[in-house]
Amino acid sequence: MLSHEEVQAALSARLDGESTGLDDAVVDAHLQQCEQCRAYWDRLLSLSRNLGLAEVGGGMAPPPDLSEVILAGVEGQWRRFAQRRALALALARVGLVFMACVWAAWAIRFIVTADPATETAVRLGVASALAFAAWKPGQIPGILLIVGTMFTFTLGFAVRDILVDSANGVLGPLLILLFSFVALVATWAIDKGADVRRAWRLLSADPA
Template sequence: MISHEDVQAALSARIDGEPSGLDDAVVDAHLSGCAQCRAFLDRSLALSRELGGGGEGTMAPPQDLSAVILAGVDDEWRSFARRRELGIAVGRLLLGLMAVVWVLWAVRLILSGGEEPVVASTASVRFGVALALGFTAWRPQQIPGVLLIVGTMFTFTVGFAVRDAVLGMGQFAVAGVVIPLLSLVALVWTWVADRGGAVRRAWQLLGARPY
């Protein structure tokens, strides 16, 4: 024989949507002949309705909270991954385009003639930068090293352009400033798209307060 306490515990579990531990047929058979347990069931159902439920099983919690949480995290991660892949794709396209620009710039210098040692030296530098940009389009992990080179070239070029403008030493080619600048932008864009998430997480960890 089962006790009233066992039946009432099973009824509470049934209302909460949890396993009762007793066969439903046994519980229902006991209810049909026990006024005390029927009264307990009525009170429990009334209380569940007052708390926002509508009957048996309506107060059941989500069956798998971990699945709900992981689904939300997974959606956020997929969105971040899509943004990252798009940013890297755009950056690689820009790097490839700038590599072609540097090649054309070097070829134009060779075709224009001039002092042979100077032309050969400058053209070789431009071909080297084009090769470096093409390599970083293939392997974005190598961007920091190339970024230092292109950034240094751009800084010196701007410095000489400002000096020539201030001292009136002649006309400075705009391409000498614009092309390194655009290359620098392409490198920074691709690096941020590739490593920006890791840098942001590291910064958040450094700024976290454990207390």
């Protein structure tokens, strides 16, 4: 007379594709009559299906390439994330190109009004840098340093002029610099999103 433990051990071996040590017909006959062992077998089958196991040679075994099962589960989510990131990066690059055009138009205005050539060269340089950043986002940190410095100095002069009530014509250049700075930061953050999040987690980690 077979015990429940012997039958259940044989069922586990069958699931693993190993020799059960018992006649399959005897095990199957016991399953038909024993509700406890039949419930045990059903739980084994359910667990195997949840783990993505495949039937091989009358038993159950992991699929040849488990990575395919894992990737199949995350592929849709990853594709949606990649599409959103690509769209956001494209919009950020368009913003950089737009700001490059603004700086170029600003430089042309200086040429028309016969203002100092140095001012014109600076604005053309920034326009070229923004256009280059749109093409190569990896170069943004160096450009960001220059634009950020210009914005900081301009903001300081703007505050000074406001205090002495002579802030005529300051708001326009300040806004152009601000929007350029924001466009650079946004493009860089989207392009290096995973690295930025990883660095932030490291900086905000609790040492305790």
